[in-house]
Amino acid sequence: MIDVDALIVFSAVIDSGSFSAAAERLGQTPSGVSRTISRLEERLGMTLMRRTTRRLQLTEEGTWLLGRARAILADLANTEAEAAARRSQPSGLVRVNAASPALGHLLAPLLPEFLDTYPLVQLELVSGETYVDLIEERADLAIRIGALPDSTLNARRLGSSRLRVLAAPAYLDKHGIPRTPADLGQHRTLGFTAPASLNTWPLRHDGVEGWTVAPAVTASSGETLRHLALSGAGIVSLSHFMSRADVAAGALVPVLEEFALPWTQPVWAVFYKQGALAPRVAALVEFLAKRLGEVLEE
Template identity: 75%
Template sequence: MLDIGALIAFVTVTETGSFSTAAQQLGQTPSGVSRTVSRLEKALGMTLMHRTTRRLDLTAEGAWLLERARRVLAEMADTEAQAAARRGHPAGLVRVNAATPALDHLVAPLVADFLDAYPQVSLELTSGETVVDLIEEKVDVAIRIGILPDSSLNARLLGRSRVRVLAAPAYLERHGRPATPADLARHRLLGFTAPASLNTWPLRDGSQEGVLARPQVTASSGETLRHLALCGAGIVSLSDFLTGADVASGRLVPLLEEAALPWTQPVWAVFYKQGALAPRVAALVEFLARRLAGVLET
């Protein structure tokens, strides 16, 4: 393998025309620089320059190497400059994966501000209701809601979102308002197909904490359940990050608040990390943590 230091010495000697001048620039002795160039010639098996007391003349092989060495050193300098620039100004593509509700309600509203702050970063957003393999799918950051399984991935807690039992005014007008958790058995309930734990609602029924809902309609996506609830299809239990604006506007109404338990769902930024996190990825994670602090509970 070629020694980069030897290439630097060779180029410097050639450009200055003198071992002594090159040595001054490199902070070495003339004899040390001469030995370095000689080792380069030996490693390549060719004579690079003819030395006399008055001048140095490149051989044809030396001229050939000089051209290539200059390109190599220029590429190295450019790489170092770009690396420094990326540290100060993150750049490149960040691939983000999240379930549709998290993508639509937590990430998408912040995209414009993030791109204004980091104009050299581009985003690729993908949604799905199943957990993907970050490495296999080449995902940089995944937004996950709920308890994380043990894994080799790293995670940053972005905040927590309160879970509430809700219904639309139109549904309540037609079917009445449940007065106790036991009344839910006489109502049309909306729930998740999986995992089953999401159908345990944050309600206290006597000494029992958590009421197992038996939904008549199930869906894999919280966003679908939200739309069903808004259409008056039934009663649902969803996180504030998904329904906060609906509650504020009166489109959905919290129910059974006297029996409600203060359950929350953690919201995570999950990423694979070996060594330092890429600046573009770190920028997005930090941005989400900072901005979602005003949306989620800490």
Template identity: 65%
Template sequence: MLPIDSLIAFVAVKDTGSFTSAAERLGQTPSGISRAVSRLESQLGMALITRTTRRLDLTEEGEWLLLRARKILSDLQDTEEHLVACFLQPSGTVRVNAATPVLDHLLAPLAAELMDTYPLLRLEMISGETIIDLIEERADMAIRIGNLADSTLNARRLGSSRLRLLASPEYLAQHGEPKKTEDLARHRLIGFTEPASLNIWPLTQEQGEGLPIQPAIAASSGETLRHLALNHAGIACLADFLTHNDVADGRLVPVLNTLTLPWKQAVWAVFYKQGALAPRVAAFVDLLTLRLKDGMLEP
């Protein structure tokens, strides 16, 4: 393979008319330029430049190589400019896997801004209620809530979301509002089918912090629990990112708010450990982190 530095030196000699002028253009010494051209001639086994005391002329082979050297160097410059442009303006597809509530309440509200900021990106949002193999599913990243147990993942914390006990005003009007933790025993509680850790509510009991509950209605998705609460089915414990609009609009109201512990669920962007992120993924995650902390998530 021809050395690029020798091709650059060769073209500079032709363009400037001398080894000295080529050296000045490239910030090298005339002897360094001469050696670079000599290495090129030696590798090709032919003379490229005829040297006289007055001028330098290209041989027939030199003229042939000059055209191709210019094309090679031009292509290299185009490649460099394209890569820089891609880094400054990321392009390509970003595939994100997350549970449906996360897609609906965290990503969907930001999708338009993300695409306006990076118009060369294409976004694919894949719903997954369980842990998936990112490589097998061809996902660039996943968004996960809570504790992470998989050590093969590289995680970046996007923020956190406060947990609160919530019910609709209609449910509380019909069944009464609990005043203390023990009152929950007389209410219809809404919880998760699994894991059991999601049915430990941020309340203090005699045994310590955290109240395990036995749900009267259980579902596998936080979004389903939200709709159950909105439809007056009972009291649920849900993260702010799911319900902040409902609370702001009065469709759901906090229950036992002064007794609720300030528990938060961490929100993570996770990737497999395989070096630096592609520019398209890194740019997406950077903007996502910034916007989520500006609005829907806490530090």
């Protein structure tokens, strides 16, 4: 039977990129790690990786085993977390992937409360602006804003946030205030590199619902566009959740409000589910479903 400790060592070597780094991470010696990998290869009768002085490269068999090892170790971790939940409350590490605006404006203000409620849960927060493969990125949960691509993943809607067209007073003082959506063609607009649908703004004009702009500046991150708008670089369309504090402070002001459409962006918790959701993940999803719903309605 394969030793679970050997699978832990094998995964650590791949995740850390070297025997020495894995040894440090596991509190072992590099020679001990090397012997464990050699015994695992001997046990399975296959070569798992090719080793050079500069890098490790998985063989086809190694890639297969890595997927199996991660699934086995994740199942063991979930079993341990479920046992802890039966004894007291959810515990263990939850890896969360979210776009930087969601991390900064939605999650960060609420997570202290979550951690106080579930002190045995640890969080690892990773910023990602695009669709993420949860298995490949080893994420337990992703927070995504907007329409979701077709997926075999499970998703739970946490709420929605209104889109608004905004600009800094300094920009408007210098370049004037657009009076109709058609005037945007004479202004510097800020938009997203992808998807293109984000550059259709929530404005109605001449019987058209949704006004498409040709941005002078594009960025992959809404947070980058927010900072550009705050600096007076141009006019932008952003979710209310990430701009409301700026509007309240007068750093950004709504424009073309008389043409505004009540468009909103849904906020999703996305997770990979096989069987029961791990208690530590379920606890975070339930918490966000309750608290984000309240925050997004403000």
